[in-house]
Amino acid sequence: MFDQNSIVFFDGEYKLLKDVNVSLTTHALHYGSGVFEGIRAYNTKKGTGIFRLKEHIDRLFYSAKAMKLQLNYSKEELEKACLDVVAKNNLKEAYIRPLVFAGDKTLGIEISKNPTRVFITAWKWGKYLSESVVVEISKFRRISEKSTITDAKISGHYVNSILAHSKATENGYDEALLLDHTGAIAEGPGANIFFIKDKNLYTPKLGKILNGITRQTIIEQANVLGYIVREQDIFPEDLKKFDGAFFTGTAAEVTPISKIILENKEEIIFDIKVGQDIKEKFLAIIKGEDDMSDEYFSYIK
Secondary structure, three states: OOOOOOEEEEOOEEEEHHHOOOOOOOHHHHHOOEEEOOEEEEEEOOEEEEEOHHHHHHHHHHHHHHOOOOOOOOHHHHHHHHHHHHHHOOOOOEEEEEEEEEOOOOOOOOOOOOOEEEEEEEEOOOOOOOOOEEEEEEEEEOOOOOOOOOOOOEHHHHHHHHHHHHHHHHOOOOEEEEEOOOOOEEEOOOOEEEEEEOOEEEEOOOOOOOOOHHHHHHHHHHHHOOOEEEEOOOOHHHHHHOOEEEEEEOOOEEEEEEEEEOOOOOEEEOOOOOOHHHHHHHHHHHOOOOOOHHHHEEEOO
């Protein structure tokens, strides 16, 4: 997947990936004290553009502040670095990974004495999930807003995701769905979730989940399509009333869910064609075919 001769951004310089050296005493390696973003560049009708770059960098700065990581760059500098990494590697489409993490001056839970390191890479990576997925409700619970800052994209949070996803695939399913500590539906290991009934679109409310940027886009475009969007607590016992369901995320894009397996092994079946208009609207935007596409893209010049 990774070309060691690809050009990356590391601590203010562009260099080959093979020339980047990080110590095994790096704080983030031991404690998960990093924050990151997943961003996509698409080959649109107007050329290669990065989808919602500003919003992703805004969230990167929010997450870094939440994790007490001091960024010595402006948002504009890191936006440019993302654009440059895609351009320097001659990528028409790409998955971009900015990573901000605590360095290697000291080890221990005190983070402030460590330097903040910044790394940006990009590579060609297809859609994370298949065209539709079967999902199990995980025995693992989404990390609580009472124990962390759940809307920050902190590296250490994703141990929770790894455990849930690994168990789901071990059990023969495509993906997991995590509940929060109250038993309400939260999100997938790396994606937000939506449910549909007629022209109503339901999604878990903010406060306990990551405020996904694809999630934000879907809410905006669902309103354009005439849906009423309802952000509210949703419990497993509510699922029978919905006709359709789908995941959203930078990696997942818009992925229909064909079936959810409850903790008691009951199967809730959904029509994967329900919500197809939302998926098609999103695909038109990322291909540059929608009138609103330009509002979402930062183009490679």
